[in-house]
Amino acid sequence: MSEKHGDVTRRGFGKTLAAATAAVAPAATVASAQIASPGPGQFGPVVVGNYRPVDQIVMGGIGIRSRGMADLRMLLGDDRVKFVGIADVREDAREAVKSTVDGYYKNNDCKMYRDAAEILARPDIDALLIATSDRWHGLMAMWAAQSGKDMYIEKPGAMSINESYAMADNVNRYGIVYQSGAQRKNQYAFEFAVGLARSGKLGRLTAVHADTAIGLGTVDEGGHSWWPEEKPEPDPLVFDWDKWLGPCLWRPYNSNYKDRGRGQFWDFHAGLLEWASHTVAMAQWAADMEHTQPVEYIPEGPNFRGDGLIERYTIRCRYANGIQLILRNHSWRLLGSCSNLFEGTEGWVEVGDSGRIEVSDNLKSLVPKKTGRAYDPTAEHLREFVSCIRSRTPPRANAVATCNTHVASHAAWIAAQLNRRLEWDPEKRMFINDEEANRMRSRAYREPWRAEALATSM
Amino acid sequence: MAQQTTGTTQTSPQPAAPKPAPPKRIPLPTIPPELDALPIWTLGAPALVAMLKDPKSSLFQKAIACKKLSISGGKDAIPPMAALLSHPQLSCYARFGMEPNPDPSVDDAFRAALPKLSGKLQIGVINSIGVRRDAKAVGALAKLIDHSDTDIAQSAAASLGMIGGHEAARVLQAALGRTQAPVFPVAARAMLLCAEDVIVKDRAHGLALYRELSAETMPKPVRLAALRILNAAGPAPEYTNRWPAPTGEAAKQDKSGFLGR
Numbered sequence: 001m002s003e004k005h006g007d008v009t010r011r012g013f014g015k016t017l018a019a020a021t022a023a024v025a026p027a028a029t030v031a032s033a034q035i036a037s038p039g040p041g042q043f044g045p046v047v048v049g050n051y052r053p054v055d056q057i058v059m060g061g062i063g064i065r066s067r068g069m070a071d072l073r074m075l076l077g078d079d080r081v082k083f084v085g086i087a088d089v090r091e092d093a094r095e096a097v098k099s100t101v102d103g104y105y106k107n108n109d110c111k112m113y114r115d116a117a118e119i120l121a122r123p124d125i126d127a128l129l130i131a132t133s134d135r136w137h138g139l140m141a142m143w144a145a146q147s148g149k150d151m152y153i154e155k156p157g158a159m160s161i162n163e164s165y166a167m168a169d170n171v172n173r174y175g176i177v178y179q180s181g182a183q184r185k186n187q188y189a190f191e192f193a194v195g196l197a198r199s200g201k202l203g204r205l206t207a208v209h210a211d212t213a214i215g216l217g218t219v220d221e222g223g224h225s226w227w228p229e230e231k232p233e234p235d236p237l238v239f240d241w242d243k244w245l246g247p248c249l250w251r252p253y254n255s256n257y258k259d260r261g262r263g264q265f266w267d268f269h270a271g272l273l274e275w276a277s278h279t280v281a282m283a284q285w286a287a288d289m290e291h292t293q294p295v296e297y298i299p300e301g302p303n304f305r306g307d308g309l310i311e312r313y314t315i316r317c318r319y320a321n322g323i324q325l326i327l328r329n330h331s332w333r334l335l336g337s338c339s340n341l342f343e344g345t346e347g348w349v350e351v352g353d354s355g356r357i358e359v360s361d362n363l364k365s366l367v368p369k370k371t372g373r374a375y376d377p378t379a380e381h382l383r384e385f386v387s388c389i390r391s392r393t394p395p396r397a398n399a400v401a402t403c404n405t406h407v408a409s410h411a412a413w414i415a416a417q418l419n420r421r422l423e424w425d426p427e428k429r430m431f432i433n434d435e436e437a438n439r440m441r442s443r444a445y446r447e448p449w450r451a452e453a454l455a456t457s458m
Numbered sequence: 459m460a461q462q463t464t465g466t467t468q469t470s471p472q473p474a475a476p477k478p479a480p481p482k483r484i485p486l487p488t489i490p491p492e493l494d495a496l497p498i499w500t501l502g503a504p505a506l507v508a509m510l511k512d513p514k515s516s517l518f519q520k521a522i523a524c525k526k527l528s529i530s531g532g533k534d535a536i537p538p539m540a541a542l543l544s545h546p547q548l549s550c551y552a553r554f555g556m557e558p559n560p561d562p563s564v565d566d567a568f569r570a571a572l573p574k575l576s577g578k579l580q581i582g583v584i585n586s587i588g589v590r591r592d593a594k595a596v597g598a599l600a601k602l603i604d605h606s607d608t609d610i611a612q613s614a615a616a617s618l619g620m621i622g623g624h625e626a627a628r629v630l631q632a633a634l635g636r637t638q639a640p641v642f643p644v645a646a647r648a649m650l651l652c653a654e655d656v657i658v659k660d661r662a663h664g665l666a667l668y669r670e671l672s673a674e675t676m677p678k679p680v681r682l683a684a685l686r687i688l689n690a691a692g693p694a695p696e697y698t699n700r701w702p703a704p705t706g707e708a709a710k711q712d713k714s715g716f717l718g719r
Contacts, residue, residue, distance in 0.1 A: 249521070249551060442589075445585065
């Protein structure tokens, strides 16, 4: 409840509520404290969705292909959900989703749309599964919130610092339940490690480490940006290139984009957040720092070039309370992808996607014997989302936690790009005395797309 | 220090493995030199500005120059980028380069370009004006709310909301009284943004805006968002006789009269 917490809520919804409640305490103390307190938990008493408690939650999808299809199959298995429509710029993707959904329900009811605006306008849809490519996540989340629809949205959640804030501000403004696809928040090994850190069993926490192995490596392959040879644009009914490109800067069409995905192009890539969406989120959770971001970022690596070319790197960050957040792509214990290490004065724990849990000797007795199994926790993560739609409570990967994870990761990425130490003011949402870094907080949208958000300080 | 292996006894919290995890490699593409950003990316701002001014520069060179100038460009970079605001492909690059530049001449350039553009390119500039919260543009945007192209009208309303303040709120209040879908819901959302900005500086005015937005005629998400704020502020005026009003210090602080005291 600290006033010093300069989290997303302080500039957005929190400030608004603070202003609204300024003169009514103590009469409204309990209600306002519940709503206006920093961090997650700001969901008001108003039910935004259209569903009645005894009904199924009506869901639609936007941009569902490989990863999204895995999510969809798990959602279909939840009896509380009824899936009714898909919007996608790709004809083949629309038809694949319809085939899957209609096959499951044994009917022909799943509607297909080329334009996301059409599915957002459907008043009967309560919630959305959004699994577009990265460049669309922030904007889609804002649109969904403005349409009053809850959402499960794949990571990363935003392409820049300012988009991260805009996303979370819109979600808070409209009282929406938002769950990012950071499914490890519902995976046992990670939960156990976070539990050790948060319970004090590691002693005084000193550092939380996040494996950000990919991200920088993929972006550097093609340089900061280049344009493959221009090819004739396809029929927009089959593949709508303009909408696929979305808010990203214009570039000539080449089929490699749609066939090989976001690939190595900076315009389509959220930097460190390919993995940091998971691992920094876990680190912030472990450190009880989900409401804020580190205040200092120090890149360490021999190959920083300013255009993204980095191979082995460490970015050492520090929270205001002294705990370090360390982002690195090396020296892990090979416990699987997306590893985390949490260190305290009395012990440490490291986990990864293998499901194995490594701890310091003094903590071995706490580790359950039946561990070590890798499994996909996405179904559990989706179930939590659906439950939260009904309870109007924030899920683990809620918008505030996601925003602060993304701001921290983007800030670290900017420090690496500039190859210098940066200081960050979470309250002002600005780097301190570094104009170049501040300019890198945003990416202007291509016309006609817009964010509809209060800008952060210039 | 030795490479750690699974299941070994750990006494140090520091990972010992010197061997880095191999980064995921994508085969290097063959990049034509004329479409390689890296040589342009390494240039300083003066050379990039010269590249923008050079009529022989390619579309690609100008695009990447704008991207890099978004970080390093000074005041002298604004005119050559502003000259690209009417270019169908490069307008977005020009705005990308100009939007984060703190120099006030950026706002002048956007305002000057506004009446000279049409369609999507005009929308782009309207959006950039909103992002930069240029209060001097409120008058020009107010006129665009009634534009026959509803996409332009929506963008103008949205940018007014992003600019915020009393004047933008007044314009949006008037617009809500005369516009219809598809402009009306955007104007309502914009007013919500405005109210969020206004209430921090002027609680009474802010709450009045939220009360308007809580009307049943408003789009449902906007109405519910406004009600959440009003709920936090306390009971509606017509119910104040049924609830005890705040007393003591809280009552002294309430200058708005919102609670009907």
